Amino acid sequence: MFSNETPLYPNEEVAQKVTDYAYAHSTPLPQHLIDYHAEGGKHERANYMISNMQAQFQIFMAKVMGAKRAKKLPSHDASLFPIFSPLISYFQRPIILTKFPVLEIGTFIGYSTMGWASAVGPSGHVTGLEFSPEYAQLATEAFAKNNINNIEILVGDAQESIRTLIHHLHQPYDLIFIDADKSSYPAYLSLILSLSPPNSYPINVPSLSYPGSHPRLLRPGGLIIADNLLRRGLVADSSAANPWSMRNGEATWKEGDLNALKEFNDAFVGEKRIESFMLPLWDGVGLGRLRD
Numbered sequence: 259m260f261s262n263e264t265p266l267y268p269n270e271e272v273a274q275k276v277t278d279y280a281y282a283h284s285t286p287l288p289q290h291l292i293d294y295h296a297e298g299g300k301h302e303r304a305n306y307m308i309s310n311m312q313a314q315f316q317i318f319m320a321k322v323m324g325a326k327r328a329k330k331l332p333s334h335d336a337s338l339f340p341i342f343s344p345l346i347s348y349f350q351r352p353i354i355l356t357k358f359p360v361l362e363i364g365t366f367i368g369y370s371t372m373g374w375a376s377a378v379g380p381s382g383h384v385t386g387l388e389f390s391p392e393y394a395q396l397a398t399e400a401f402a403k404n405n406i407n408n409i410e411i412l413v414g415d416a417q418e419s420i421r422t423l424i425h426h427l428h429q430p431y432d433l434i435f436i437d438a439d440k441s442s443y444p445a446y447l448s449l450i451l452s453l454s455p456p457n458s459y460p461i462n463v464p465s466l467s468y469p470g471s472h473p474r475l476l477r478p479g480g481l482i483i484a485d486n487l488l489r490r491g492l493v494a495d496s497s498a499a500n501p502w503s504m505r506n507g508e509a510t511w512k513e514g515d516l517n518a519l520k521e522f523n524d525a526f527v528g529e530k531r532i533e534s535f536m537l538p539l540w541d542g543v544g545l546g547r548l549r550d
């Protein structure tokens with residue numbers, strides 16, 4: 259197609275059929291994910307979850323990212339590490355470099371988290387950050403029910419959790435998914451960049467890094483995926499021309515959230531350390547590859 263416009267959605271009916279067709283012609287999700295999405299659909303905040311089709315896409319992206327290192331290091335005495343109560347189980351782990359670590363900022367009841375867990379497989383690892391103990395509990399119960407053992411949830415404010423966990427990571431993450439409070443998106447990006455300094459050592463185990471090296475959060479070449487960047491198109495157009503702009507005479511969006519998303523989007527594309535692509539699908543998904 260010569261033009262940037264997408265001719266696939268000329269009206270709602272065709273858009274639905276095209277979407278269903280594309281979903282049916284993409285590798286099917288594991289059944290436990292489809293079932294959990296349906297179960298989560300009964301939650302009053304079901305809309306927080308990504309769709310099954312977006313999960314298909316994210317799992318595909320994670321697998322494309324690939325996993326080259328499946329290396330185990332000797333276990334260290336867990337008591338060497340300080341223990342903070344919400345993170346106890348995290349620090350009690352022996353030092354094992356997993357095949358594919360993923361960090362999720364904003365876990366809710368764990369649906370997308372389960373998607374990452376499925377993508378990275380049992381030898382990979384997923385860290386989910388969730389503010390609400392109630393949502394984290396529902397997620398933990400669902401993981402247990404589905405015999406999923408490669409996810410850990412850290413309860414609390416995501417920025418605080420990241421600032422704490424960086425000191426105890428044995429290896430940087432391969433992929434970071436941002437899907438929490440929109441107003442903090444610019445802060446999450448700044449934090450990821452500042453905690454992944456260029457040329458820092460790709461393994462965070464002190465005995466293997468050189469003097470003066472810093473632990474890093476995201477590895478060089480690692481992928482950032484950020485959800486809701488277009489917010490029903492309102493980020494690009496919040497005028498009355500966008501039917502999502504008003505409902506019952508009231509604005510359906512928070513000015514602060516839209517401004518934060520715009521700030522994030524500008525920073526994402528303007529950041530020299532990142533190569534980015536914005537996908538105008540679902541609620542707008544940003545993909546960014548950290549160059550160094």
Ligand SMILES: C[S@@+](CC[C@H](N)C(=O)[O-])C[C@H]1O[C@@H](n2cnc3c(N)ncnc32)[C@H](O)[C@@H]1O
Nearest residue numbers: 306307308364366369370388389415416438439
């Ligand atoms: C959109 S939902 C995540 C949905 C999930 N990724 C999925 O697709 O299944 C956003 C979640 O971020 C959590 N959240 C909001 N602010 C947060 C913060 N400051 N720190 C950690 N989690 C936060 C909310 O409690 C909510 O569960």
